[in-house]
Amino acid sequence: MNYLMRRCAVVGVVLATLPACFLTDMVKERKGSESSDPNSKVSVISFGGKTIVNGAEFDKQLKMLFAANPQVEQYVSHMPVDAQKQLYGQVTDSLVTQKVAVAYVKEKGLDQTADYKERARDAYRSIDDQLAVKSFEDLIVKEATEQVEKLSDSELEAFYIENREKNPMFHCKPFVKNEVKAGEKKEFSPFAEVREMVRRVALQDRLNNTYLQKIEELKKKYDIKVNTDYTNKFIVNQQPAIPSEEANGAEAEVAPAVVA
Numbered sequence: 134m135n136y137l138m139r140r141c142a143v144v145g146v147v148l149a150t151l152p153a154c155f156l157t158d159m160v161k162e163r164k165g166s167e168s169s170d171p172n173s174k175v176s177v178i179s180f181g182g183k184t185i186v187n188g189a190e191f192d193k194q195l196k197m198l199f200a201a202n203p204q205v206e207q208y209v210s211h212m213p214v215d216a217q218k219q220l221y222g223q224v225t226d227s228l229v230t231q232k233v234a235v236a237y238v239k240e241k242g243l244d245q246t247a248d249y250k251e252r253a254r255d256a257y258r259s260i261d262d263q264l265a266v267k268s269f270e271d272l273i274v275k276e277a278t279e280q281v282e283k284l285s286d287s288e289l290e291a292f293y294i295e296n297r298e299k300n301p302m303f304h305c306k307p308f309v310k311n312e313v314k315a316g317e318k319k320e321f322s323p324f325a326e327v328r329e330m331v332r333r334v335a336l337q338d339r340l341n342n343t344y345l346q347k348i349e350e351l352k353k354k355y356d357i358k359v360n361t362d363y364t365n366k367f368i369v370n371q372q373p374a375i376p377s378e379e380a381n382g383a384e385a386e387v388a389p390a391v392v393a
Contacts, residue, residue, distance in 0.1 A: 170188075170189040170192075171188075172187065172188030172189045172191075172192060173187050173188060173189040173190075174187065174188075175187055175188035176188075177190070177191045177225065178191075178225060178228055178229055178232065180232065180236065185232055186228055186232070191224075191225075191228075194224060194228065195221075195224065198224065205220075270344075273340065273343050273344050273347060274340065276343055277336060277339040277340045277343045278336060280339055280343075281332060281335050281336045281339050284332070284335065286324075286328065289324070289328065289331050289332060289335060290324040290331075292331065292335050292338075293324050293327075293331045294324075296334075296338070297321050298319075300334065300338070302334045302337070303321070303334065304319065307322055307326070307327055307330060308321055308322055308327055308330065309321060309322070310322050
């Protein structure tokens with residue numbers, strides 16, 4: 134099997150192991166951007182003559198697949214035509230399987246059971262929390278990026294000089310010019326040679342600091358308190374480790390009895 138065909142095989146595995154949430158039955162009627170999308174009028178999957186997945190929704194599923202697995206999108210255009218057909222066929226098969234299961238569960242009224250509703254509430258809360266965290270992280274990235282983009286060369290150089298000894302990210306090439314041995318002093322590259330790399334390190338540093346500062350700020354704002362009395366009850370006393378010599382001695386004492 135050549136390299137390209139191995140990549141095709143990987144794509145199949147990715148599709149076969151997609152989490153259920155990837156094809157979740159949360160597609161609701163969309164207006165605005167989707168209604169103006171001509172693909173929203175194209176029926177991709179229908180049940181009894183009624184469209185349940187249109188072209189716009191199918192396109193969105195593909196975008197989600199590629200976003201979660203960039204390597205898939207990277208190799209799709211290099212796949213043989215038959216392999217590409219198989220890929221898109223697997224996506225539709227997954228959607229059909231999900232829709233059939235959903236229809237059957239609703240037909241049987243299984244979605245009205247207490248257990249189902251409880252799990253649905255938990256799932257929705259989890260998804261909502263994940264979306265909120267992602268939005269928060271996107272905001273932090275936006276703020277940090279804007280701050281670093283405004284830094285002048287002199288400010289970046291000052292950051293480089295101040296942090297190159299203590300920031301491990303500066304302790305490798307291209308920031309360090311020489312092979313450093315124990316006891317030797319690092320020879321750092323001139324700022325002009327690593328300006329854009331320094332900006333990337335500054336962005337990472339700003340991201341970390343902004344994130345932590347914002348979290349601490351919000352903890353105070355929302356008066357967060359943790360009941361450690363409750364969480365500590367899960368702690369068990371660690372059993373003392375048996376010194377190796379004692380352990381060996383114990384084994385030696387026990388061994389004759391076992392043999393006997």
